[in-house]
Amino acid sequence: MGRAVRAGGAGLLSALAALGGGELAAGAFRPQSSPVVVVGGTVIDLTPTPVKEFAVRTFGTSDKPVLIGTIIAVLLGLALLLGLLAGTGRRVPAAAGVAGLGVLGAVATATRPASAPLDTVPSLLAALVGALTLLVLTRPASPAGGRRAFLLIGAGTVAAIAAGRLPASRAPSAKLVLPRPASPARPLPAGADLRIPGLSAFVTPAAEFYRVDTALVVPRPDLDGWTLRVHGTRTIELTMADVLRRGPIERDITLTCVSNEIGGPYVGNARWLGVPLATILREAGIPAGADQLLSRSADGWTGGTPVDIVMDGRDAMLAIGMNGLPLPAEHGFPARLVVPGLYGYVSATKWVVSLKLTRYADERAYWTERGWAVDAPIKTMSRIDVPAPLRRLRAGAVQVAGVAWAQHRGVAGVEVRVDGGPWHEAVLAAVPSPDTWRQWTWTWQATPGSHTLEVRATDVAGHTQQSSRVTPFPDGATGWHSVVVTVV
Ligand SMILES: Nc1nc2c(c(=O)[nH]1)N[C@H]1C(S)=C(S)[C@@H](COP(=O)(O)O)O[C@H]1N2
Numbered sequence: 078m079g080r081a082v083r084a085g086g087a088g089l090l091s092a093l094a095a096l097g098g099g100e101l102a103a104g105a106f107r108p109q110s111s112p113v114v115v116v117g118g119t120v121i122d123l124t125p126t127p128v129k130e131f132a133v134r135t136f137g138t139s140d141k142p143v144l145i146g147t148i149i150a151v152l153l154g155l156a157l158l159l160g161l162l163a164g165t166g167r168r169v170p171a172a173a174g175v176a177g178l179g180v181l182g183a184v185a186t187a188t189r190p191a192s193a194p195l196d197t198v199p200s201l202l203a204a205l206v207g208a209l210t211l212l213v214l215t216r217p218a219s220p221a222g223g224r225r226a227f228l229l230i231g232a233g234t235v236a237a238i239a240a241g242r243l244p245a246s247r248a249p250s251a252k253l254v255l256p257r258p259a260s261p262a263r264p265l266p267a268g269a270d271l272r273i274p275g276l277s278a279f280v281t282p283a284a285e286f287y288r289v290d291t292a293l294v295v296p297r298p299d300l301d302g303w304t305l306r307v308h309g310t311r312t313i314e315l316t317m318a319d320v321l322r323r324g325p326i327e328r329d330i331t332l333t334c335v336s337n338e339i340g341g342p343y344v345g346n347a348r349w350l351g352v353p354l355a356t357i358l359r360e361a362g363i364p365a366g367a368d369q370l371l372s373r374s375a376d377g378w379t380g381g382t383p384v385d386i387v388m389d390g391r392d393a394m395l396a397i398g399m400n401g402l403p404l405p406a407e408h409g410f411p412a413r414l415v416v417p418g419l420y421g422y423v424s425a426t427k428w429v430v431s432l433k434l435t436r437y438a439d440e441r442a443y444w445t446e447r448g449w450a451v452d453a454p455i456k457t458m459s460r461i462d463v464p465a466p467l468r469r470l471r472a473g474a475v476q477v478a479g480v481a482w483a484q485h486r487g488v489a490g491v492e493v494r495v496d497g498g499p500w501h502e503a504v505l506a507a508v509p510s511p512d513t514w515r516q517w518t519w520t521w522q523a524t525p526g527s528h529t530l531e532v533r534a535t536d537v538a539g540h541t542q543q544s545s546r547v548t549p550f551p552d553g554a555t556g557w558h559s560v561v562v563t564v565v
């Protein structure tokens with residue numbers, strides 16, 4: 078029994094030491110090359126879309142920590158078994174098994190879209206450290222020496238993991254000084270923000286802006302080394318200085334994720350500063366027949382945007398600023414795409430490093446390859462922010478309020494009803510353009526009892542949100558948001 082515990086412990090510790098070695102090596106040069114991060118990224122890319130949707134729905138923005146936790150748990154489980162194997166005298170096959178897990182990480186690394194050959198080093202180092210640790214800890218030795226080895230390796234592991242994670246907290250955005258917009262945003266019309274407690278602010282602060290991406294480690298491209306390659310009829314390469322010289326525009330635009338559920342949080346509005354994509358694409362030349370703008374991020378993610386939409390005169394831009402500051406790392410520093418009217422997966426590539434004018438028939442982007450729609454205009458949608466679900470309210474006048482969006486078409490009307498009764502027109506707040514969401518409010522004379530509030534919006538094209546509930550896959554959710562409250 079004591080021997081089995083020791084052997085199992087040696088297995089666990091060899092896995093932890095391997096992780097520590099991997100993290101230390103990754104932290105020293107590229108956080109993205111951490112074995113856990115690489116395996117996590119591979120799992121994300123290989124996971125069937127319905128499972129991914131389930132994970133996002135169930136775990137929300139904790140989906141990444143949950144994934145990392147699961148990978149570590151599986152690894153520790155396997156290491157425990159290999160330790161027990163070593164305890165039965167089969168030390169070399171067990172150590173080979175531990176090394177094999179590291180090699181698996183290296184294979185996963187080599188198949189990552191944005192990996193360099195050196196990125197396999199942390200995984201290979203982890204393989205070596207793990208195997209050696211298991212061999213040392215299970216060698217027939219004096220109990221005292223064994224205990225000392227356990228303690229030393231344990232302490233070293235903790236230190237290595239801690240040291241490996243440190244460099245991730247660098248802030249690279251300090252150096253970028255934003256130019257003044259050649260075309261400033263219109264001042265927000267009076268009353269764009271109704272300032273009702275509980276209602277989403279018209280401008281979403283960057284720190285509260287939803288984040289959706291496949292990056293387990295936020296890419297942090299170096300500003301000096303960053304360039305944007307644009308492949309058109311010729312290939313041009315722009316540095317940040319080149320971008321800044323091209324007459325930036327400033328616009329209020331609301332982003333929305335296709336995975337947003339009815340009433341969900343994956344929508345936010347910001348003031349973006351950026352260079353019109355049309356300017357950049359014309360410089361590179363648009364080849365005849367090119368219908369897709371394929372954008373690629375520093376970590377190899379891709380998005381495909383219709384060229385005709387980018388060129389139709391809307392404020393599609395290569396954005397470098399968000400709410401008056403450089404983009405936060407989480408939102409794409411140093412540059413990302415913003416295209417009004419399309420869900421983020423086909424329009425909002427963060428950490429963008431290349432643009433390619435191509436054809437949908439020739440190349441598919443990350444999510445379309447996984448079954449999501451090629452064309453992804455944002456569906457007309459509305460949400461009740463106040464009262465919050467399941468709130469207890471006093472009878473009498475209750476202010477109901479929320480946001481509605483139909484980017485690039487514009488919201489023409491919002492209606493609210495109670496318990497399936499007649500629809501009531503809400504009062505709409507002012508908006509600077511059809512590219513932002515629109516706040517709305519309606520005063521309800523609430524009577525005691527349990528009540529269901531429902532909302533629906535109609536866009537400027539005359540389309541009213543349909544009642545039937547459809548899940549986000551493959552082109553965005555439909556249905557009316559409802560909130561149940563108790564009035565006393
Ligand atoms: N590089 C990269 N860009 C990306 C994504 C991604 O996974 N990787 N996700 C897209 C999706 S699905 C959405 S909805 C928006 C979200 O932008 P935000 O995180 O700044 O809100 O980014 C888009 N840009």
Ligand SMILES: [Mo]
Pocket residue numbers: 289333334335336420421422
């Ligand atoms: Mo998204």
